Each structure stands twice: as structure tokens, then as C-alpha cells.
Amino acid sequence: MNKIQHSTIPTNGINIHVASIGSGPAVLFLHGFPELWYSWRHQLLFLASKGFRAIAPDLRGFGDSDVLPSPSSYTPHHIVGDLIGLLDHLGIDQVFLVGHDWGAMMAWYFCLFRPDRVKALVNLSVHYTPRNPSISPLAGVRLLLGDNFYFCKFQEPGVAEADFGSVDTATMMKKFLTMRDPSPPIIPNGFKTLATPETLPPWLTEEDIDYFASKFGKTGFTGGFNYYRATDLSWELTGPWTGAQIKVPTKFIVGDLDMVYHLPGAKEYIHGGGFKKKVPLLEEVVVIEGAAHFINQEKAYDISSLIYDFIKKF
Template identity: 70%
Template sequence: MEKIEHTIVPTNGINMHIASIGTGPVVLFLHGFPELWYSWRHQLLYLSSLGYRCIAPDLRGYGDTDSPPSAASYTVFHIIGDLVGLLDHLGIDQVFLVGHDWGAIVAWHFCSFRPDRVKALVNLSVPYLPRNPAINLVEGFRALFGDDYYFCRFQEPGESEKDFASVDTAILMKKIFAIVGPQPLCVPNGFSGLQTPDSLPSWYSDEDINYYATKFNEKGFTGGLNYYRACNLTWELTAPWTGLQIKVPTKFIVGDLDIVYCIPGMKEYIHNGGFKKDVPNLQDVVVMEGVAHFINQEKAEEISAHIYEFINKF
């Protein structure tokens, strides 16, 4: 880990923290919620040892990157603007793109807005969710799961922040990293009501938990929650891209215990042709058995090998 370099880069009106290591073709890693560049620590070391330049930013609102106060500053246009500005600042023309959770959502949009900057895509956990012109994502989830679904609960400014603050941050991170499917994540008592695991899974340590806890104690969770709160605005602004296919060469990996994979209708979409229709250059779908949502950390070596196997073709 000490070989990883940390830099602050000005981009799109903010200062962005990036972790980077290695030389060669560039792999850009995009983390999810509630995570950091740190979620990709294993992949950074693995792929840099095989001749790649690996870059993992703290996305807008996270870690050591600036956190604008308004939720309206967290649409996918802002996030992708940050990333394009980052690549421009570093003099990078094209990248291999790897995303997980919210990072995967951003990566899908990145490939729709700027496919010229992406050689190939490896996305984890969240498949392409084409824009429904009839209903936005938040109301779609509300209709499917009700007001207690986490995506809906996160919409109210300050509510989830209070919920998170009621629990020690290290304990909260343990609760979140222990989440598995198949039930949708409906939390009538908030995330603080989730059961604390009796012991740490083998894939993360007290050191890992403390790193996340320290950074979220410094920054808070509002920046990450603002991605959810900007969803409706993103839906409004992306109307011109309705029906657009993602044509970047793509590999998709998901765990069979992932709460996203267990959403009603998701498996059918992924496996019965809908996903391939929306992403015609989808070249591989991998379902890993016995694996939950935080797949890039839970099965770090396997995910690193999957990424390498795919991007090494190009």
C-alpha cells in the first residue's frame, strides 16, 4: 500500500484526490457508496504489477475530494465532468473503465456521454439501467418496495445523516459491509437498525474498517447521499439519451447474493436478452456464487483476474 501515490488534482471547479500506481495503459476505477478509492486497493496493486497505470479517485463528495454542499451538484453530468477533467489534466486520452455500485452507474453514463474516452468497460454489481421515460428511478423503487427502501429513505436531507450519526461509524461500516441479499434493503429503522455482525468477514480487517471510519468521520456521509438525492434531476436532464445503447466493449460481474441482483426482474433482464439489447457489445456476464454486494473487496483476487483477463484483449 505504501507504493500507492496520493495526489490532489484540480478538475471541474473542485479539487479531487486520486490514488495511483504503475505505468502503462490506464485503468480508471470508480467506487460506490459508502466507499472510497480504498475499495480498489487490491486491484491497484494487482494490475499495476501487470503493466497498467491504475488510478482510483475519491469521487466528488467523498474522502479527500471536495464536497459541494448542494445535492444539485451531484448529477452524473457533474461527476463525469470531474472525471473528464481529471483525464485532461493528466494528459490521458483513453482509459479502461472499472466501476462498482454508484461507480458502475457513473461508468454506464460515462460510456454513453464520452465513449471516445473509454477503451473497454468492466462493471460490477449494477447492470445498465436504461432510462424509463415514464417514471424516474426513485419513484420506480418506491412503487416496487415502498417508502422504507433505502434509495427512497436517502432522499430526505438530514434524515439519514441523523441515522448514521446515532451509531459509531466503525460499527456502521461493519453493518453495511455485512449486507447480503436476497431481500431488498428496506430499513424502517434506518441503517442503524441493521444487525452488527458477530465477527469480521475474512475479506476486511479492523484496519480497513478504521480507514473508512476515519474518512467518513472527517467528511460525513452527505456527499455520498447526494448522489441519491440528485437522481431525479439526473433523470430529467438525461431525457435526450433515452433509448441510447451502450456500445463500449463490456464485461459485467455480479455476486448471486448481491441485493441488486436479487431485485425482482433483474436476473431476467440480465440473462434473457434485455441487457444484451441495451449493451450490444456486452461480451461476458459472470455470476459469482456465494458472493454479496462488495464484490471487489470480498473476492479481490478473482475480480482482479477477471478485469485483467478482459482488458488484456484490447
């Protein structure tokens, strides 16, 4: 099988770095924070071996893609615009869409804005949360989890950057990627206080850490933080989609140790019927035991197989 190929594609006024491999029906992978296309390295090779064209960009603000300084440049309108332009540039009409973390959030928005471009969706870790017209997301998070919740700590420019810059980039990546505490992270003293693992878990190598660190060492983390900082602006701009459903065939996968799965009310919503009402073509929810948040890396073969088993039906 050919090696993963890398290219830079102009789209939506910026340049996006793209990793891709294989030929056949296209699968578009969207990463989260603090991650890169590299988070999908296992899935790219697996899906390509099964006859698919696997494509994973560095989303704007990450890796070798353009990093824009203003949080107002990171709404779902911008991100989905980048992806539509990317597909148009590649001559792809429809894709299978796969997202994780912020990539999952953007995948939900992609399906909301342009369901005509999506054959089916597999989303990891972050379930679809419908827009609440009566309270902004940030105000809701502060009310529910307080000012020391990490989402809130990321809001003020410079503060989170200083926190993440308090240790070397490789150490911060080790701290972040190996978090396994399922309780929502209430972090009054910053992420630098997280324990650094003495040894890496089997699914994560020093080479992996070096790759992440080399990229974030150049760009910093501001691009990623800007997704959090654009949350309320995104809420304002998505008013026209209040009450809208996600109407593409969907599979949702989450680890039972994922902190998002343990947010107040999340399990009840996911399993109690609320999720299905908002995503009526939701075909399956898979909960993987012993898996935490970075599930596509931690349980790479399982996730690759679950994605393949779903999309091969279409």
C-alpha cells in the same frame, strides 16, 4: 513495485483526491457508497503488477475530495465532467473503465456521454438500466418497493444522516460492508438496526474499517447520500439520451448474493436478452457464487483476475 501514490487534482471547478500506481495503459476505477478509492486497493496493486497504470479517485463528495453540500451538484454530468477533467490533467486520452455500485452507474453514464474516451468497460454489481421517459426513477422505486426501501429513506436531508450518526462511524461501516442478505433492504427503522458482526470476515480487517471510518468521520455521509438525492434531476437532464445504447466492449460481474441482482426483474433482464440489447457489445456476464454486494473487496483476487483477463485483449 512502487507504493500507491496520492495527489490532489483540480478538475471541473473542484479538487479530486486520486490514488494511483504503475505505468502503462490506464485503468480508471470508480467506487460506490459508502466507499472510497480504498475499495480498489487490491485491484490497484494487481493491475499495476501486470503492467497497467491503475487510477482510483475519491469521487466528489467522498474522502479527501471536495464535498459539495447541494444534491444538484451530483448529477452524472458533474461526475463525468470531473473524470474527463482528471484524464485531461493526467494527459490520458483513453482508459479502461471499472466501476462498482454508484461508480458503476457513473461508468455507464461515462460510456453514454463519452465513449470515445473508453477502450473497454468492466462493471460490477449494478447493471445498465435504460432511461424510462414515462416515470422518474424515484417514483418507479417507490411504486415497486415502497417508501421504506433504503433508496427512498436516503432522500430527505438530515434523516439518513441522523440514522447513520446513531452509532459510531466504525460500527456503521461494519454493519454496511458486511451485509449479505440478498433481499432488497426494506428498512423501516433505519440502518442502525442492522446487526453488527461479532467478528469481521476474512476479507475485511480492523485496519480497513479504521481507514473508512477515519474519512467518513470527517466528511459525514451527506456527499454519498447526495448521489441518491440527485437521481430525479439526473433523469431530467439525461432526456436527450433516451433510447441510447452503451457502445463500448463490456464485461459485467455480479455476486449471486448481491441485493441488486435480486431486485424484481433484474435476473430476467440481465440473462434474458434485454441487457444485451441495451449494451450490444456486452461480451460476458459473470455471476460469482457466494459473493455479496461489495464484491471487489470480498472476492478481490477473483475480481482482479477477471478485470485483467478482459482488458488485456485490447
